[in-house]
Amino acid sequence: MNDSTNELIRIDAENTRPFLDEPALAASQDRIREAMSVLRNRSGAGNDFLGWIDLPAEGLERLQPLRDTAEEIRAESDVLVVVGIGGSYLGARAVIDALTPPFGDGGTEVVYAGNHIDGSYLQSLLRHLEGKRVSINVISKSGTTTEPALAFRVLRQWMQERYGPGEAARRIVATTDAEKGALRSVADEEGYRSFVIPDDVGGRFSVFTPVGLLPIAVAGIDVSALLEGAVAMRDQCADADPATNPAFQYAMLRDALYRRGRYIEVLASFHPELHYVTEWWKQLFGESEGKDGKGLFPAAVTNTTDLHSMGQYIQDGRRMLFETFLFAESAREDIVVPEEQDDADGLNYLAGHSFAEVNRQAMRGTALAHHAGGVPNAAILLPEINAATVGALLYFFETTVALSGYALEINPFNQPGVEEYKRNMFALLRKPGYEELRQKLTRQLGEEG
Ligand code: PA5
16 A cells, blocks of 8 residues: 655655555545445445535535624624534534643633533633623534533523623523424524534534534634635545545555454544544544444544553553544744753754654654554644645545444444433433333342332
């Protein structure tokens, strides 16, 4: 297999070589080629959820209303609270964390709620909002998800007490289905502004809809550049030649390694600002592939931090995993190690080197060490972390997971397994309609019904 060089993303597969022979790669290449044709012809399972393919190009044409709303929120708010869970917040958080400074830039701060059920977090958030100008973007495709609905009930009341009903309603934007769901009803009744999530786009593929784009624009990120990066990647991902199509290459490697018993993929970024990109990736790949008893388990680490925790296992533990490094070849901002006369800390050998250079050698050293330890590893290399490359990266992952899912002969676009815990939780919380299940569960738990 050839490594390819292109503008937005480069895959280096050198450290997978001894683990994959040519026949294995050729078989995977055939499977991915077939998956590409299923995707292109829209003939596979879940083909009514392929709206994500055209979103970036469509988004570029329809940006103005979203931009206007984002500008208004930026002008009137110190804080935007994004209320949502899973695909309804991870994409925004991934992009915002990747592209804004970790300690803020003086613009509207974006914070998150409704992505878990923790009352102390919410109390602390309410205290954080005191005395600040606040807007809310509540996001739920179904409009019925418990976690964001609960948090929003609390936040909505807080907004009404703080601003009065009219101004509170003006400061709340709902992103939800055009017609269905409790959030749509609340938004219509209260007169919230709203953006619509298209029917043919699943939650984890929705980052290039208003689900992701509105909070991203409020954070001051160049949304056009993000979408342009994704559009450019779409063109590359349509290429039938694996040498110039990074999604083809990545899907092929994943397929070949999975079929050689590598059931866990560790995405190892070397940039803390990409932590939520790896969280978003985990959801995208876990929910898309993990079904019918199949699929790679997606795990993620952030290095070099996690080389001091998970590094031991990866180097030396059970040999059932492979690693995909995520690395930016040049830094947006950097610091050079200063020289010290007495060299008391023994670091003068690094004086004059940038942190980016030290980080790069850490990445190279890790790749070689893990390879020697029996862990095949590939690298996804970005020229830099910027709006265009992040847009390209997310689109590249979306295409890869569609190809990987079709190669596994599963439906990459549904998530039937996530309902089980919800039914149990509703029954245990005595939600009307769940009485029979409640009796069964309480017997199981040895409790009184
Ligand atoms: O990818 C998915 O479909 C899920 O992760 C959803 O995004 C998540 O469950 C939130 O659902 P909703 O947007 O309906 O509140």
